[in-house]
Amino acid sequence: MSTLLIVEDDELLRDGLSAQLAQAGHTVTAAADGEFALALLETNRFDGVVLDLGLPRISGMELLHWIRKRLPALPVLILTARDCVDDRVQGLNAGADDYLTKPFEMAELQARLGALLRRARLPAFGGSLEVTSHSARRLRVDAKLPQAWLGDEPLELTQREWALLSLLVTHAGRVVSREDVLETWQTEPGEGAAAGVASNALEVYIHRLRRKLVDSGLNIRNIRGLGYMLETTQP
Numbered sequence: 001m002s003t004l005l006i007v008e009d010d011e012l013l014r015d016g017l018s019a020q021l022a023q024a025g026h027t028v029t030a031a032a033d034g035e036f037a038l039a040l041l042e043t044n045r046f047d048g049v050v051l052d053l054g055l056p057r058i059s060g061m062e063l064l065h066w067i068r069k070r071l072p073a074l075p076v077l078i079l080t081a082r083d084c085v086d087d088r089v090q091g092l093n094a095g096a097d098d099y100l101t102k103p104f105e106m107a108e109l110q111a112r113l114g115a116l117l118r119r120a121r122l123p124a125f126g127g128s129l130e131v132t133s134h135s136a137r138r139l140r141v142d143a144k145l146p147q148a149w150l151g152d153e154p155l156e157l158t159q160r161e162w163a164l165l166s167l168l169v170t171h172a173g174r175v176v177s178r179e180d181v182l183e184t185w186q187t188e189p190g191e192g193a194a195a196g197v198a199s200n201a202l203e204v205y206i207h208r209l210r211r212k213l214v215d216s217g218l219n220i221r222n223i224r225g226l227g228y229m230l231e232t233t234q235p
C-alpha cells in the first residue's frame with residue numbers, strides 16, 4: 001500500500017493512528033514533534049502525511065509550509081483541534097489537501113486519506129492528461145480544473161462528468177471499475193460520502209459523456225461485469 005508519516009505529539013492518538021493505518025496495510029512511520037518529522041521528510045520518501053497542527057519544537061503550520069515548498073505533490077491531511085476554525089482555514093490556505101477536526105472517527109480518517117492517496121497517484125498531477133484518437137482529435141483533461149477539451153473546443157462538463165472523464169483518460173485502454181468511479185465521485189469537493197451516488201446514476205453519466213464524445217474517435221466501452229474503458233474506435 002502506501003508509506004505514511006504520522007506527526008502527532010499526543011502519544012495515545014499517535015499510537016492509535018499508527019496501529020490502525022499499519023493494520024490497513026500501510027507502512028507507517030511516526031514522529032512526536034516537528035523537528036523529528038522534518039528530519040524524516042528530508043531523508044525518506046513518503047506517499048502521504050497526517051499532520052497535527054499543534055506540535056512542539058517546529059509547529060505543524062511551519063512544517064506544512066516547508067512541505068509545500070520542497071515536496072509540492074505530497075498529500076497532506078491536517079488534524080486540527082475542535083473550535084479552531086482559524087487553524088483549519090490557515091492550514092488549507094497553506095496547502096493542506098484535507099483536514100479532520102479532533103475527535104474524529106478512524107474510519108473517516110482512513111477514507112479521506114485513501115482518497116488523497118488515490119488522487120495523488122493520477123499521473124501528471126496538476127498538469128493535464130491527453131488521449132489522441134485515430135481521427136486525430138485530441139482529448140485533453142486538466143488534472144486540476146474541472147475542464148476538458150476536444151481538439152481546441154472546450155467540453156461542457158459538470159464536475160461529476162469531468163471527474164469521470166479524468167478517471168477514464170488516466171486509465172485509457174484499461175478497465176475502470178464502477179467502484180473506482182463511485183469512490184472518485186465521493187471525494188469531489190462538497191460531495192461527502194453521505195451524499196452517496198446510486199450506482200445506476202453512473203449509467204446516465206456514461207451515456208452523457210458518450211454523447212459529448214460522439215465523432216471524436218473515442219468511445220467509452222461497457223465491459224460487462226467489470227466496468228468501463230476509454231478506447232479509440234477503429235479508423
Ligand code: CA
Nearest residue numbers: 009052054055
Ligand atoms: Ca497536538
